[in-house]
Amino acid sequence: xxxxxxxxxxxxxxxxxxxxxxxxxxxxxxxxxxxxxxxxxxxxxxxxxxxxxxxxxxxxxxxxxxxxxxxxxxxxxxxxxxxxxxxxxxxxxxxxxxxxxxxxxxxxxxxxxxxxxxxxxxxxxxxxxxxxxxxxxxxxxxxxxxxxxxxxxxxxxxxxxxxxxxxxxxxxxxxxxxxxxxxxxxxxxxxxxxxxxxxxxxx
Numbered sequence: 001x002x003x004x005x006x007x008x009x010x011x012x013x014x015x016x017x018x019x020x021x022x023x024x025x026x027x028x029x030x031x032x033x034x035x036x037x038x039x040x041x042x043x044x045x046x047x048x049x050x051x052x053x054x055x056x057x058x059x060x061x062x063x064x065x066x067x068x069x070x071x072x073x074x075x076x077x078x079x080x081x082x083x084x085x086x087x088x089x090x091x092x093x094x095x096x097x098x099x100x101x102x103x104x105x106x107x108x109x110x111x112x113x114x115x116x117x118x119x120x121x122x123x124x125x126x127x128x129x130x131x132x133x134x135x136x137x138x139x140x141x142x143x144x145x146x147x148x149x150x151x152x153x154x155x156x157x158x159x160x161x162x163x164x165x166x167x168x169x170x171x172x173x174x175x176x177x178x179x180x181x182x183x184x185x186x187x188x189x190x191x192x193x194x195x196x197x198x199x200x201x202x203x
Contacts, residue, residue: 001026003069004043006033006052008203010109011066013169015053018070018162020200022077026055067097070162082162089157096156096163104145105170107138112177135179138170142188149187153194160198168195172203 005028006012019026031037031052039050046054047064055063055072063069074083084090113123114131145155145167155163171192174181183189195201 001058002029002056003027004029004031004046004052004054004056006031006038009033009052010105010169010173011051012053013172013203014066014162014165015055015069017165017169017198017200018073018082021080021082021160021165021198022073023199024073024077067162080160082160082165084156084161093156093161093163097161097166100141100145100155100163100166100170103141104138105166107134107141108170108173108177108179110134111138111179112173115178116176135177138174138177138179139182142182142185146185146188149191154191160195164191164195168192168201 003015003026005016007030031040031043033052037043038052043052043054044050046056046062049064051064053064053066053069055069057063063072071083074081082093084093111131111134113119114127114134120126149155152158154160155167171181
C-alpha cells in the first residue's frame with residue numbers, strides 16, 4: 001500500500017491520526033498542497049477530484065475519502081476498535097462522527113475556505129458571507145458538544161473513536177479558520193486536553 005498524504009490539511013490529518021492510533025506505518029508520498037501538488041497529473045490520475053488523501057492498494061485499487069480509507073484499515077487492523085465494537089456501538093460511533101462532520105468539521109472548513117485570502121484561487125467563487133455564517137455554527141456545535149461531554153469521557157462513549165479524531169482535527173483547524181476556541185466550555189476543554197496528547201495528535 002502507498003498513501004498520498006497532504007500533510008496538515010484536515011482530511012489527510014484524520015488519516016494520519018488514525019494511523020498513529022493504530023500503530024500502522026504506511027509508505028507515504030508527501031504532496032505539497034500549498035503548491036497545488038494535489039492537482040499534479042500523478043495525483044489527478046488517481047483521483048480525478050484532485051483531493052487527498054489517496055490510498056493505493058497493492059492490487060492497484062485506489063481508495064479516496066478519509067473515512068473510507070480509515071474503515072479499510074480498521075478491517076485489516078481491528079485493534080484498537082476506532083469504529084465501534086458491536087452493532088449498537090458502531091451505529092453510535094457512526095452517528096457522532098457524522099454529526100461532528102456535518103455540524104463542526106464542515107463549518108470550520110467553510111469558514112476557512114470562504115474567508116481566508118490564501119483560498120481565493122481554490123474556492124471559486126469564494127463567498128465571504130458564507131464563511132462568516134459558519135463561524136457561529138461551529139461554535140454553537142461546540143456548546144452542544146460540551147453538554148454531551150459532561151455525560152461521558154469521549155464523544156461517542158467511554159472509548160476513543162474516529163468521532164474524536166474528526167473533532168480534534170477540526171478544533172486544530174479553528175486557528176487558520178480564524179475562529180476563537182472557547183475556553184469557558186469545561187467539559188470540552190477537559191476532552192481537548194486529554195485527546196491532544198494522544199498518538200499523532202500534535203499538528
